[in-house]
Amino acid sequence: MERKDVSCDVLVIGAGLAGMAASLFALEKGLVTAQAGLPGETLFASSVLDLMAVTPIEEGRLWEDPFAAIAAEIAQNPAHPYAKVARKDIEAAFGAFTGFLAQAGMPYAGRDGRNVEILTPVGTSKRTYRVPESMWKAVLAMEEKAPCLIVDFEGLKGFSARQIAETQKADWPGLRFVRLDFPGMTGDLYVEKMAFALEGESVRQALAEAVRPHIGDAAYVAFPAVLGHYRPGKVFAEMERLLGVGIFEIPTMPPGVTGLRLKAAFEEGLAGKGLKSLFQKLVLGCRVEEDGSFLFSMGRNAEEFTVRAKAAILASGRFFGKGLKAERELVREAVFGLPVEQPKGRAAWHQKDMFDQAGHPINRAGIVTDARLRPLGADGLPAFPNLYAAGSILAGQDWIRMKCGAGTALATAYAAVNDIAAG
Amino acid sequence: MTVFRLTLAIALCVLVAGSVVMAARWFSPAGRRLPACASAFGRALFRGRFLAMSRSLILEILLQFHVLRQSPVRWLAHFAIFAGFFGLFFMHALEPVLSRPYFPDYEPTLDPYQFLRNLFGAMVLLGAALALVRRLAVGRLRRISGPEDWLALGLLFAIILSGHLFDAAKTLSERSFDRMAADYLPSPAPEELEAVKAFWAASYGSVFETPPPKDPQTVEAGKELSDASCAMCHAPASSAFVTRPMVLALQPIAPEMERLRADEWLHDAHYLLFFLFIAWLPFSKFRHILTAPVSLLCRAAAGIPGEAGGPAAETRRAMALDACVHCGACSLVCSVGPSYEALADPAVLPSEKLKSLFAYWRGKPQSVRDRGRLAEGSFTCTACYRCSRICPCGIDLQDLWLASKRELNEKGPKDPYVFLRGRAEIPPPPVETLMRPRRMGAAHLPRLTGDPGTFAPCVQCSTCTSVCPVTAALGASPDDIDASPHQIMNLVRMGLRDDAIATRMVWNCVTCYKCQEFCPQGIKVADVLFELRNLAHARLRDVDFQDLGDPPRTDAATGRGA
């Protein structure tokens, strides 16, 4: 079988948000970039980009200014990865990233320096920093508390328009809901298939027909995020034209179409920028060459080829992304066996109360780095001079509760790439 | 002689009756098939197939060049038998009706006829020996060779050898000599008789109870007498190059042979073996002598591939069953040969499938296992057309398979896949089956589905279902989707493998691999579905297809012919 050994400036290990961002930034810096890992996790992305919204999480305090929230968090928790990235770099990272996605057909919207609020599929509201344009009118509608119709579908699990309306009732009485049959489908519905079906004009028209009688005074109509898979922009614009009112999407339970769109945008857009994509391949082993560069052994099970890289960025995520492996008593780092900052012993992993607002200690486990985002070895010094870490694998943050996942990923990827490019 | 005549008459009757029955099978119902065949034949003749048919007659039927192109060894073996046997048949067996009336100087013991007899005999023996060696040397051919193949070869050997041995025994025999001497040496002087004996002993190898003198003068005197009285009917022994070495080899036991009257019973044996051949012909692979030329001419007339439907095609199919000589050429080139090696199901191979179909179509009793194997073999075929193209008897095997697959799916035993698809469960195999050594090693044991690690990362996110084109076609075929891919993964994870196999979804998977490609957790969803089907097939083989012969369950989804 053919064997293609790869040589590059930087190998990005991991294909989630941080990995994709790292590849993008590295390519834009003109570095020869290769990327390995399983890109499937992106399917779970809601596609909204958080920066920082909650701190301290014990109090559940919500922030309107994410940068103020970051400053507050760092003051209290200097281990947070944001402590290693300057504000201008964070802003530049977001700018570059959303710029790329806009080119790939997924434009974003938001307010500089301010968080915005959107609806979740269970009816709560969520603060975030940047949202896809298909969700932007949710922000406006929510700010205006405008009369609004939420549509859901018979057979679509995990998305109840009624629940959303009921949950928001006190603050937003103008929310109404309706449950419709999705044109041409019965039984259990799956969002990918609905999105695909809506690419067809006849299905769009049938859906518009079904929705129209329920619009009434609504200024906006909300749908679960199923408005198009391959050509969401077109589907969205067409639906808006057919209905004659503003529309917006509400993210669905993961995995959803939002993740599919994001994944497709990454894979297509990065390939267009010259990424050597090694998706579905894993790093099986690693050796440091005499000149200090890495020689990675790559494959799915046995070595299929090698990658020679002058530097590497570890963006392999935590447990779901398989960057960290939880053994009975110990959490290990999966690729390099780096030391993992973690609670002492399994008993200390979790709080007694599963829904404890303070979160669980295990959710802050991860890799500790120096100021340049280089993981530390057991001796407290950088394990390798040219290995960086980015994204959720970094210790000191609980991104789910702090609402800082995307921001951490983008910011640290950006900083790591800058350091590589500079050095 | 009357006994022989009677036996011959019986043998001929059997031959004729057998052939008529065979031909009747081809053309019945005659009202439908006969006119169709006649018109097909007429069409062929008048639409330019005449040339092809003449070509087939000369190149294929007489010279068998198509076999030469495929395998020179096989051609040599077959052509030697063919030419030698027919040489003997026309010159020797039909002596009273052909050789003697048309060749006034014909005498079997005179040259060139004595030489030709030996030559033809040698050709058959050489050809049969080659065929024997080939059958033994080529592994797959050896494995598919049955009693009939060995018996037929044995009969050929026996007929020819008995003839030559009879010839040798007669030459050795003193009684024979005495009988001939009484006829052709009227009242010889004792020393004259001694001299002729001395000459025959020296040059033909005859053996006498009291050995005649060997001195050159007596032999010379005997030669003169023999030239005068015997040579008009006896060519020198040297041209009998097969019989002659036999004579020399048998000399030591000649007295014993003489005592047992070997020449007489070898004579009887030679005749009876030949009569046996005549009577057995329509019921054995020897019938190809009659059917293969017809089949080849039909192929030349119809072209390849021929007409698909209609009564004429049915006749060709019926004829095909009788035209097969079980030479194994098709099975040696069969493209699913490796499946035969792995599944050990002979019905995978065309020559064996044809045998099984012969039994199936002719209503012969077949065990459930054989019926199951017929179905398995039939649907393992990938219709690659190689067997049709190589068949030296001109059988359109591909057409047979297409027709038989249709029929099997309608009347059972069905395609194991279709059967399994509509089946809730297969009974567990008997314990001794599980204990026996397996050709395919551990193929009947789970690999992915038995490993908890396969599903450990599954979070039931339903991405596999969401991208599945089959569940997307749900609207078109609501009964077919009873479980979605992620539910099947969950069933297997919970150890409910048999329940997973019983779902229709497992059997409706198109193997497009989208589920596996998109699984965020890297679970080999499509490979698991493949494995479930493999396990069900293995189980079916383990119970010897005990259910495949059942009347088919109504399976609306298959909608055959609809």
Added chain:
Amino acid sequence: MKTYAYFPGCRMAYFIPRYGRALRAVFDALGVTLRDMDATCCGFPSRHQSLEASALSAVDVLARAARMGYAIMTPCKCCFGHMKIIQASLRDDARLRRDVGALARRSGDREALDAAMSADCRHLLTVLARDLGPEVIRKRSTVSLSGLTVAAHYGCHALRPSDVTCFDDPIYPTVFETVLEAAGAACAPWPQRLECCGNPLWGKNDRLALALMHRKLDGAAASGADALATACTWCQMQFEGIRLDERPPGVVGTYSPKIPSVFLAELLGLAFGLAPEALCLCGDAAAMALFSDHCQGGRDLPEILKHG
């Protein structure tokens, strides 16, 4: 001069022999030698039955090619995908290696596994788009196909599982479009281009097989394509309506779809200016009609196309 071990797969010889001839004509024109292999089954059709049996077939084909000393070129996606899968499975699965090795030894070939692992299997599209490159096709194309919009049907088994087949990007593959555009045709944006044609269910569940196919054809027709292009024997048979349990239907299939499907080699042959006889196009009424409808307008198409 490039040389490949040509593996047509099982269906070509009987069901659509004209594709084999068109393919050879095109490769002759490109100066590529195709060496015949004495094998016709990759084992894919028996994968449902037994992984081991299907692996043994694949090993047989791969080992033959390795011993010929050439990479395999197959126009069938299923053959390509299956041989790739078996190579990967043999590499990763010790049990399969042991069992298939034992079966190969029984058949008298002790080194089959090693030979099979060293073989290089390629698909028609990768040979055209990567080994030869679009430039070669562009240079060789003398007749413009610019009137023609084609929907490229990718087929499943070459594309996925992508970690094993390493054929192209599984989400945004480009090889097919690269070849078509090099030959001057335009490619229709067809969202279902990566979906299954439905063929694997023929004879097993005809209703579903048809439903899947129609879903694709509807999309292709809506995408504005004049024709579907295939690069797989099975897919082509599916779209043309050739049933496995039937005789080859002669000139066209038993099913007349709303959009014709043509085999890539026919399109290329036409672009190369090869005679329709060499491409056996005369037997393909759908292709003939298509080409005469869309490739006129003064371009020097062979006369025969214009008159049918």
